[in-house]
Amino acid sequence: MQHKNPKALNLIRFVSVDNMMKTVLDIGIEKTIAGVAAQIEHDFKRWELFDKTPRLASHSALGVIELMPTSDGTVYGFKYVNGHPKNTKEGLQTVTAFGVLSDVDTGYPVLLSEMTILTAIRTAATSAMAAKYLAPAGARCMAMIGNGAQSEFQAMAFKTLLGIDSLRLYDIDARATDKCAANLAERGFGIIKCTSAKEAVEGAQIITTCTADKQYATILTDDMVRPGVHVNAIGGDCPGKTELQRDILLRADIFVEYAPQTRIEGDIQQLPQDHPVTELWEVMTGAAKGRTSGEQITVFDGVGFAIEDFSALRYLNDQLDATGRFESLDMIADPDEPRDLWGMVMRAAHTVVKAA
């Protein structure tokens, strides 16, 4: 990346996968999750400031590609993310993502970052943050149904924010459970590997469902959910993809990120459009109640919302000066005279001749 006239204006910061991993390791995964959760909570509490829109999804037979933009009037952010459940079988990620932050006043992008890892972190941070308001007091034991790429991040977020120290794992593929258990072996959990979802939920105060099939599934049946439990349902996240038996939803108080999007993508796509749900930000600001009794069943029907990505990118961007874990990308054309884009291109001929 050589430039004839290197100037700051043409450069944006880029956080590669390699630098994202190093950032997480520099800061520590617990502190990263806590930092992202704090930023999400900060932003959810000023919810009404944000431009909000359901994500723009392009569906195909094999998956979906989505753009998720938002803005708080000062900073604009968006994420590109795909969801292709069949990818795993081909050795690819089900979900890959990258994101951008821009300056609203100039429209210039300032940060480009990988977000496959960052999405796993923000998803886990959002779940745990919701559970702070919704899970029964003193919860220590969580069932995790679905032990794929998101599972360890969920476990660590619930440990960091709620003090969960007992895990009951189940996956239809026992190798996924073995992987998850091995990855978390030295993280201070008591871990029980279960052979059915029914076994996994026994005695758990929190049930996390995090599976990846793009179809109507019933990961959790009504009889498996005792009074007082908090269900963290994050795998039902696109049209036609659900995890919870409908009866559970009818017994529960349901909490969502952004209702217009969740009604399309979440488990509540099984319910009438006017079924009452509460948006998380209302609970955080005190405008609505979270858990009100020990017998109540609470469901966080998480699908992932643009503001969470915005918050995660903000958090990351705030770390870069200290970590130095970024590169500079020559992505913005910056002619000396703004109206002379043509001249800039044509004058580059001199550089090319010299380089040849």
Next chain:
Amino acid sequence: MQHKNPKALNLIRFVSVDNMMKTVLDIGIEKTIAGVAAQIEHDFKRWELFDKTPRLASHSALGVIELMPTSDGTVYGFKYVNGHPKNTKEGLQTVTAFGVLSDVDTGYPVLLSEMTILTAIRTAATSAMAAKYLAPAGARCMAMIGNGAQSEFQAMAFKTLLGIDSLRLYDIDARATDKCAANLAERGFGIIKCTSAKEAVEGAQIITTCTADKQYATILTDDMVRPGVHVNAIGGDCPGKTELQRDILLRADIFVEYAPQTRIEGDIQQLPQDHPVTELWEVMTGAAKGRTSGEQITVFDGVGFAIEDFSALRYLNDQLDATGRFESLDMIADPDEPRDLWGMVMRAAHTVVKAA
């Protein structure tokens, strides 16, 4: 960008501003414009295959940031683009852009490119391509009102595709006209610098309006448009921003890219929602007529559509193996075992220790 296990899966191709300039110079600007125009025409002729949606715009007091996605079912593309007319005064570009192509079947991005320069090229290519179907036969002289960053690209596109060799330039800022004239001095045009829009349109068979103010403006009044003229109106491209006096539109046959978007953003936002317009692809496939008489006034109300960006990125992507003008970006997390994203992050600790 060092990786412990460099593998193709984590890398996407990146075309920087520097490499975009060198690509254009390697291939030649005329050939680049012609190539992009041919790809746009190819894609417009298979219009019905594409996922189409008006762009997703985030408006602020000072400008707009937009995402423009589309897909043909095999390849997905989107562009990020801003529009901030006040930027020029601050030494910044009014419009900056970048874009991405992805594989629909996996959701994996394959190309990231600067698109400030590429947008100027595709906008000019689209205008000239439209004029091939709409301008009076044998047109040689074009008036250009607005001599900013887009003007030279427009001039060269009309020269390359239509044989325009006489230019009549006008801008409210004479320095912009001087710059445009100087940049085009050795490109085979007869150039006349004019001191008013009225003078500029005298004898021109094609009138291009390409101004940047974000407000209702009247660049062209009704008396300035003679029968038989083709108006290439590309500066009226967002809500509240128009260039043509309404009476011109009422006398003309109007052609647009994608009517649902143009009715929001184009000069036709001045007309009722049901005012008849023809989409360009219909003319190209023969489903509708373009110019039918020598007396007819035709208006191309261009606002820029996602498929044009898609086509431009396709064209660019097809050149990369030959030009080699790209870098590789480590943007996609690619664990050896797809479900072991956590393990990949944590194992990176070994790399960090070594590097420290």
